[in-house]
Amino acid sequence: MAEAVVSIVVARLTDLLIEEPVALHGLKDEIQQVVTKLKLMKTFLRDADLRITEYKVRILVADIRALAYDAEHVVESFIVKASSSAWNRRKQAIKIKDIQSKMALLSDRIRDNNIKSTSESSNSSSEAPGKLKRFHSFTTVEPEIFVEFHGAVDQLVGHLVDESDDCYPLISICGMGGLGKTTLAQKIYNHPTIKASFAGLAWVSISQKWQKKLVLQRILICLIHEKKEEILTWDDDKLVENLLEIQQRKKCLIVLDDIWTTGAWDSMKSAFTTETSVSKLMLTSRNVEVAVHVNREGFIYQPECLNAEQNSRDIFTVMERLGREMVKKCAGLPLAIVILGGILVTKPSVMEWEKVYADSLGSLEKGKGLGEDQQRELFHVLVWSYNDLPPQLKPCFLYLGKFGEDEQIEVETLYQLWIAEGLVLSTDKREEETMMQVAESYMRELVHRSMVQVRYEDMENSRTKIKSSSLHDLMRDLSISQAKAVDFSDVIDL
Known part of the structure; x- marks a missing residue:
């Protein structure tokens, strides 16, 4: 999630450098240095997020996330107060210098914890923290996934x-x-x-x-x-x-x-x-x-958990051996199988399937010490599927947890809220696209990965225009728990 936060802050500061050149006059170079260092720091966060169970790494990631938010706040405050006295401008300049100093200390901690940099040129969508690779077009009819019923x-x-x-x-x-x-x-x-x-x-x-x-x-x-x-x-x-x-x-x-x-x-x-x-x-x-x-x-x-033979028929079987092994570990639960399929369709190579295979077995093994509770095993699959999301999609998924259980969320309103919160990155815009269309592409990627459920404008005649979205109750539990873990949001029961 820290990678997602830094991606959003980098995009926001980049936009401000373009949109507010006059207001930022005098500190533009310093702000550009902050952006450059954040981009470099972001390349280490994929490995850091994978080691989040380590106490020192977890604290480090939290500090990086907080520093990114501080950088955004300082720059936006500087713009608001740009017309103020020279003293205030010097005060904001000191804050930016302080952020740069903290970045240097964080870089030392990254090195001390032996956190590795992830290449931005990776073919895997889950390891590409830059421009979102889209697997779903606006006009593609969403395939119907319905398992054995x-x-x-x-x-x-x-x-x-x-x-x-x-x-x-x-x-x-x-x-x-x-x-x-x-x-x-x-x-x-x-x-x-x-x-x-x-x-x-x-x-x-x-x-x-x-x-x-x-x-x-x-x-x-x-x-x-x-x-x-x-x-x-x-x-x-x-x-x-x-x-x-x-x-x-x-x-x-x-x-x-x-x-x-x-x-x-x-x-x-x-x-x-x-x-x-x-x-x-x-x-x-x-x-x-x-x-x-x-x-x-x-x-x-009473639906039964699917057996291995039934499971294999519903998973994309290009790499049949790996697919059969993975679905055996899904505890026979259709939701786990659908989530797994949603991940696999974004992985075109044998190497990526092998990585999914290794990661999925590791995630499921974490549930073995908790008894034979299939729900716990399923939850570990869901956590793993969240971790596999591109950084842009993570905060958008977490935002959905703020809505009520079984609530149908009108997507036009949701897209506007995502944009207002700064969750939709302008760097993901294609030529002549609007920010609303970028937000829609985010939603379609979440649908493509089976992370959200949607209703369409006309269920019988058209499946290209999304009307509303909702979360399966287990996915909502996942969204809420992950949001709380990374201080994204919390739920207060009144």
Whole structure:
């Protein structure tokens, strides 16, 4: 992450040298020296980040990151106060000299810790801290990655559209995080047979932090969108009354995604289907007890961890032997496999695949001492995938953790926030590109690496225009933990 911070500061100071030549008159040479030394220092940060578990290196990286921020602050303050007295100008000049002195001391510490310089000319995207190498174009249709659940989709769709006397009133998809429960539910929800069979469709995410009123409002808005403004004024009783009525009047499918506890259901159950209703309910949960509690007569589907043979069919198999070995270490979890595939598609050479192989095994081995907990092993894969990101993308990914769980983030707003925070580098602009287009390219690279989930403007006819983005709950946990570790941001529960 220090590499990302220094990259951003270097880009910002370079822009200021170009945009503010008059304001910086008198100190332009000194500032250029700071930029040059930061660029040199940046070449050591890839190796430093890889050794972040060493105490001395971790402190050194934190000091470099802080110094980069200080340099940016001093230069920007100098511009603001450029018209002030000569005394203030001398004061800012002294601060810049102080930064240069601290840089010299940090360079000595880099040498003392035997930290190696990384060549800017590396072919690997993860080792290229300069201009972002793009693997995704604006017009490329994003490939659909859906692991081994095609038969399950057909089976569950069949249960939902069954109108016989012994049909299931509830379909539940249960299992640990990373198994693909939500992905499977989305496939069913968007299936043509479902759209043709149900007059109303509603999807709402429950998660750990839920509010009954908001959940009921979201469901009703999906079912009777024309009454949105009116629905937002209704109290709980009226929300329940109308939701029951519409489920009786027309055939609806309501999806409760990621419901964690029986208490969450008990709080809302009065609003859902009765035995005489023509509507159906589908839920996803990490806890099978929730599904049983909701309705013992329901159908429960529990995805299994994939075996090695299934895994190998879903990984790009250009280097088959390495691919098979890597997916064996993914604990059979589809999310880990998808993340691994997102990394491998950015690595065109055999040498890079071998490096990924070595790094991935090392990351997974760190989880072995923690018992056989697959979730812990998965988290180490996710940490490794974050470390593999180009430096420009790391702060953009961490920024997403600031948004709420299951929140759909409008990308146009997000791009503006990234730009305002200085996370989008002007050095990544191509000819005639705007900064918004550069921000969009960052998002597409994150999508290409399977780090974020997105919704498109028209899911059926076009997959080239991103509408909103969100993080899988495990990816959000990763974003928050990494942001806290590098002092990027923190989360305060109120």
